[in-house]
Amino acid sequence: MHQIKKIQLLFALIFIMGFTGFAQKQPFAFSSKKSRENLLIKLQDSIINKEAEAYLNFNKAINWNSYAWATSFLMDNSEQNFKVLKKALSNYRQLSKHDLKRVFESVYACFPNDFVLEMTDIAENETENASIFATSIHYLVQNKKEVEQLIKTKFIDNDSPVIQALRNELKPEYKSVSISDLIQLIRYNATKKTKFLYSIQHKNRDLPGKVFIQDENGFLVKENGKIVLVDQLARSATNLPMYITNGNTPPGLFKIESLAKSENVFIGPTLSFVTFLPFECDASVFYNNDKKDFLLEDYLQFFPKKLQSNLSVQQAFWAGKAGRGEIHFHGTTIDQEIYKKQIFYGQTPSMGCLCAKEIWDEEGNLKESDQQKIVNMWQKTKTENGYAYVLELDESDWKVFEKNINIVL
Known part of the structure; x- marks a missing residue:
């Protein structure tokens, strides 16, 4: 599971022990008040604040896997996270495709309406990665921006299932069931x-x-x-x-x-x-x-x-x-x-x-x-x-x- 692997990575990074095999009639240590408090402290201090400070103040590379997971998990809409994502999107060409996808996770989770200009730029210029194009287009659609011209002119010969799913959700035949x-x-x-x-x-x-x-x-x-x-x-x-x-x-x-x-x-x-x-x-x-x-x-x-x-x-x-x-x-x-x-x-x-x-x-x-x-x-x-x-x-x-x-x- 993609999300499971990320969680396991996060645990390795913040040194939390896993607990398995407990019966429901026994306490499950990870769900206790103490464990929850410790998790929040480690997410905030050991990952989010640490990575953000190094990136914003010293221009050091962020571990986007852990940073995006932690900020998405907490739905961190702080000014600090906004600055991190603003910087990343403004310099998205310097990011790998993998890291840009992780940036998108935090953008969607924490600032679903705040980066329309940046996502427009990405949608207009992305020519290689169907996932990045589709994700940026979807962001524009959820902010009620016109995307018809981009859909008609980009990735038109691409048979990617991501592009197929994107096109499907924009058609009139895509509707909720009655x-x-x-x-x-x-x-x-x-x-x-x-x-x-x-x-x-x-x-x-x-x-x-x-x-x-x-x-x-x-x-x-x-x-x-x-x-x-x-x-x-x-x-x-x-x-x-x-x-x-x-x-x-x-x-x-x-x-x-x-x-x-x-x-x-x-x-x-x-x-x-x-x-x-x-x-x-x-x-x-x-x-x-x-x-x-x-x-x-x-x-x-x-x-x-x-x-x-x-x-x-x-x-x-x-x-x-x-x-x-x-x-x-x-x-x-x-x-x-x-x-x-x-x-x-x-x-x-x-x-x-x-x-x-x-x-x-x-x-x-x-x-x-x-x-x-x-x-x-x-x-x-x-x-x-x-x-x-x-x-x-x-x-x-x-x-x-x-x-x-x-x-x-």
Whole structure:
């Protein structure tokens, strides 16, 4: 997992010990108040302030891997970070492509509206790297800037999946699904003898989505006669585009391979859903048949005919082809208070996965777990594998979905 590797690198840099294999009934040291306080101090002092001071005052090179991760994690919109990013973007031609991508992570996470001029310059002049071009274009789009001419004249013969995904999201055929689309999909899967997890999300990923599950018999999992809905956040700390590494979770189809405990201390000991995007595993594994190649037409067979023409559900396919991977569905040990000024406060973002809320006491004991609720629903039957749909529901249908789900579904 790209984000896991970055976290492991960060831990090596700040000398934090990892904890694995704990049962949930035992304290999980990393989620304790003391560990959380120590982490914040080390992130701020040993990485952010140290790197920024050396870069701004002495023009020393920054370790962009650790700096971008730390500032994105904290969503650091300080004047100091602004100056660092301003300097980096103003001199972006001196950066490697790798380092510029890391700069983008902090820019998106911390200053989503402040670098339009700099990102315009990059978009206009980038001719080699599809990822850098797409990321800069997306930044302009989210700031309501005109990009049509750039899209028409640059990378026009490029068959990169990143460019395909970028072009898709700018077309009128790219739209959120309707409640009627969702109903049709559930009915479409009712006789498949397969388990399905549905993660229904907002286009604005600052807003948490909802998860529900359909068992092998086609029934939606209920408690006390009502469909169980559990909150889940599909927002990356970076808020990068979904087809970019460490970006938001792409909508579309995922293969659920198993449930397993993560060794990542930020995720914690609650079981995670280990999932595959298309191209992340063999086609035969993803499709549970003898397919040898990933073709869009085969992927689209998991959707009713009407939904097949909606470009939003294709984004997981293109994200997988672009190299994204290990987008798991997991819990969290991250302190919610870091994000008390954010719209999603109460939830914690990841680095591209889907994250369910977990509450820990000061000693590191798990007090509340939405992730465990999702796991419990999934484990009502013995089969571990299945499929997950991540879908962006049209905002006009959200009230109907939340208030009348037991009627409409």
